[in-house]
Amino acid sequence: MKLENTKAQMRKGVLEFCILSVLEPKDAYVAEILETLKDAKLLVVEGTIYPLLTRLKNSGLLEYRWEESPTGPPRKYYGLTESGKLFLKELNTTWNALQTAVSVVTQNQTKK
Template identity: 60%
Template sequence: MKIENAKVQMRKGILEYCILHIISRGEVYASEILDELIEAKMMVVEGTLYPLLTRLKNAGLLEYKWVESVSGPPRKYYILTDAGTDSLKALEGTWQGLSASVKTITSKKN
């Protein structure tokens, strides 16, 4: 197993959860989501983010609205739907359980 591939797969597995969490804080522009993910070292590029946002929108988990910008073209701001909020809560429960399980395993000494 190549370690870099394993690292990428681990990040991909929690990316949707992280994106929903970022959007749950309020209306957010895609570049703000990307900046936060990069700052958190999630190593996301636009080519990964935009298809995922489209998939989440098509699944009914988020919606967007266009807002005029004084410094350029209109911007698309993302907002969670009620279904998105429910999905985030379900993912939060899964993350808490998974995180606790991993901590239990990795905290044991030889």
């Protein structure tokens, strides 16, 4: 068990949830999503996000449209589908439950 690996796994676990959350208020393209995630120090390298986005899109949670970019190549703007929104709602509930559970457990541990 290496600390780095465990950390990476924990981050990867919540990554899908975070990508959906980033897209909840407004549609965004990859660089914008990356920026948010990098600012939150959730992502170290960019590579991980591409397979995830494709997978979310393939399972019908995300959809995208092409938009011209002033500087680079055309951009893929990702947005939540209806089922994506429902999915996110479910994940939110789970996350809150999980957070409570984890804090209960960890606080109990520190008390001992």
